[in-house]
Amino acid sequence: MTRADLLSGIVFLVLGVAVAWMSWEMPRLEVRRIHPATVPGLVPGILGLALAFCGTLLAVRSVRASRDREGWHAFGAIFVSPETGRAGVTLALALIYALGLVGRMPFWAATMLFVFAFIMVFERWLSAPEHPLWRTALAAAVQAVIVGATVSLVFQHGFLVRLP
Amino acid sequence: MFDGFVLLGNGLAHFMTPTSLFNVAWATLLGIMIGVLPGLTATMGVALLVTLTYPMPPDQAILCLMCIYVGAIYGGSRTAILLAIPGTPASAATTLDGYPLALAGKGGLAMGLATTSSAIGTLVGILCLALLAPLLAEAALNFGSYEFFWLALFGVVVSGQLTAFDDPIKGYVAGILGLLVAMIGMEGLHAYRRFTFGVPALGGGIDLIPAMVGAFGLAEILVVMKQRAKARIIDASDRVVPRLAEIWKYRRTTVRSGVIGTLVGIIPGVGEDIGAWGSYAAARRKSPEREQFGKGSLEGLIAAETGNSAAIPGAMIPTLTLALPGSAAAAVLIAAMFIHGIRPGPMLMIENAPFLYQVISMLVLASLAITVYGLLITRPLLKLMSVPRERLMPVVYVLCVIGAFAITQRLFDVYVMIAFGIFGFVLREMRYPMAPLVMGIILGTLLDVNLRRGLAISDGDLTPFFTRPVSAVICALIILTILFSIPVVKRRVTSLFSKTDNAAPGEN
Structure with missing residues (x-):
């Protein structure tokens, strides 16, 4: 499970950063004179960062938990079972x-x-x-x-x- | 106080019609069958059956769904006792003592006690629902955007923490993913389309029902078909109807488990399975026969079955009064209520007060129905267990396709169902819980809109989020929940309390 956690952690890190970036790039609707604290990208941006943080934690912990090569063989074996x-x-x-x-x-x-x-x-x-x-x-x-x-x-x- | 009794009486009288009783009869039986069949869960059953309730009046539709919910949670105990496989995840704790009892030739008694415990558990939960829901609804009338933002966050965080299998971070990730899914489509404040990538069908967002049918239907089918081993059904030919003395002997355990189950049910997104485990753990701690637990203890079985059934009315408390689902199946019920024009939330008691008491009546009727079916129909239900999954699962998948398609009659929702099915299967295989994902999808809009609305009201000032009393309490609970998921903090706090406990006898 540690290898799967490492991979999923990296995927969530990338996904989180991508979501945060897309949220940052989202229109702030200044022409409509909305309150700057209510921009559409606020919540998705925070969630993207939170996902990236959790992904990093998962990845780092799984790296610490196991450093041997056997883990990759066990992980690969799941796909051919x-x-x-x-x-x-x-x-x-x-x-x-x-x-x-x-x-x-x-x-x-x-x-x-x-x-x-x-x-x-x-x-x-x-x-x-x-x-x-x-x-x-x-x-x-x-x-x-x-x-x-x-x-x-x-x-x-x-x-x-x-x-x- | 008397108003409550009158409304409850009216609620019961409302369903004393041939149509309603007929609906209770078939829906509860169908629910029990769903629970008995391994691989079909209560959430899946309720999500699939929403389709069948479209042409019905709202009260009858919710009555059917509620009976399916109660029936399925109860039905899972049969499979747990005779097959050692929980029919639904809620019956996992039942397996521990139910199966050894069946092996010892007491399968019938175990089924009988599971039936009475489930019915009593539901009744204990109903009592709490009737007492607490009006109070909570009244308190919730004072809630503003700040409180609802924290409540939505609390629902996702606590569900992520408590339903995680081994790692709370996985629960949080599932919750965040659910919240992100809810961000897709037109947002509620400025009507801006987020993350639609030019796909018009995504403009309206992801509907909960197709997502749930995928995550709990297709994903479950994949999990079931993946396994190769077949379980052997234990024969149970002893008496099913328990003696009153047997029920009375464990009255304390029953009441305690009922209360624990209800309290667990009230916690958003934490449902019957945790209710059963919580009650089981408490019963083992308190029992003089604790060494029998796991080896065929009647008390353990009673605790688990009372706990999981009591969680259903418990889950309805936040569902009805705050629109905050108490369990995954309750999330589907909220979606179904909206489809039928019923708006759960703090305004329910003002706009549609009789509905709360109708729900209580539905639960009473469902618990009566499971008692009757549970004690009278044993053999046909045993036959149902031997239906091969190779024959059953294609039918379930056909129903998944129809269930996803039927709401808006567009194939896009079938694609959503498939996407969530695959996504849910992969997440499950990596031991991510599904409940926080569901909580995220249903609470995402509430969280998003209330955070930004709150900020708009306070002109961008964050202070009211922390200084209003209820907000401060929920915020503190969230922080504590997150802190407790950090192993170092949890270890320190636990050791602190265990030291105090150890020191106490010496001080006397």
Whole structure:
């Protein structure tokens, strides 16, 4: 965790300085004769500086806590672990559904495809032991149809939400 | 005093209609199901279900959301007892004694006592809500910009300090990030657009609901799907309904835990999980059977469940009277209230006094409903626990997309949800708490506008921020909170008090 803290500390330091700089550069609206103490950049500027300060503290403390090289190996190992792979696959499916499918095809169809693909991926390929192909495919298809149809009908007609 | 009773009576009578009772029945059951299912939290449930309440009248909408909130916090105890996984973070302390009890063949009794403790805890909290909220609302009428600025800052700082897992700085960072998110869009004093980078959709700022659905929905899905291990459900076939003697035996623990839970709930942004841990720690300190704690102590289980449930009415005290969310789920409730045209805050008691008592009635009905469901429906809820996450999570994600989209019907909010989901997941993995982030988003505008308005009123003079009595007190609390998060200071102060304690017996 110390390496992650070091990196996140640096990111927050940079972000904080960037926010403070943008706040400083923000118009002071002198032409509108506003009170100088109420400029729009005041609060974001203070917050930017506070974030930079906290980021610095985090980074400095994590450097002090550990100086060995092993930490970087442990940190790198997180990204190639099977758990991270599972989270990555989940995120990829979620992004394909929300950014790629929704809005380009009817909502019910996008939902059916997503639910089917999700169940197949996790029950067939990322499961140990693997579930039988035909049984999984059938169960996934049935759930996909039920979810796609129910969600679309309930929200569109029951709760009057105009689905994308 | 009598006005209060009349208003409370009216509040209860208001919901004695078939529609209201039907809403209590389904919403509480849905809440319990959300709580039972690992990976679905109360905040996520309330955020997702806001969508369903759009077509409803405001009172019925808030009634449903409140029942879901109470139901979910209670429902989490089932999973904690039988699966050793807290159904919601609020049940983490319940796991410590609930699971050993289930292993010892007392799972049914543990579930029964969790039910009665939750109901009693909610009732203790309700009593405090009914007594304190009107007083606080009246006091808050005298608050000006200076006090509201400090209160907003206090909410973020104290939430950052108390909800941080291991490092208060991470809590503060999460709070500052939330405040910065609130800075996006048109600001309230001069209508200047900040940090919009030419994107028109950012002009209105980041809506809380899509952000919450992302941070508590998508992020949670990623966390759940990441794990590989599956837990085994312990069979619980012993009696569920506890004897009165068993409840009466631990009455002191119940009342103490109820009060502690409520007090923790009142602290802005610090919710049920800390309520449960606080009550559990206090019960262990006071108990003659303290060595049993963590090994299957009924008292520990009662303390945790009373504490987390009492925190709900506690959280509603600042939520209703100051518009300062008492917990993450209460933040969503504030957003939902605004959507339905209810303005929480000091003016609530003047503009809409019956609403406070309607909320109290909602909590009473919800606690009755969890008692009935908890003691009568055991088997079907057990089945629910065995729903594979591979089948459940895609459905939850579809609801996240709809929940984010439905408010303004624009895809931009879906993108916000995804961004906050990824951001929330990364922050969680690095052990940053989510509650301060939420507090920052909801309190950012309050903090910004009141600081600058205060400065405008005082012509740029900072003195009133420190000299007005209430301001000075809140400012001192903030400074103390920050000082206490510095390890050296905390160590020194703690050792100072422990020395005094040690010296005391010798002096006698």
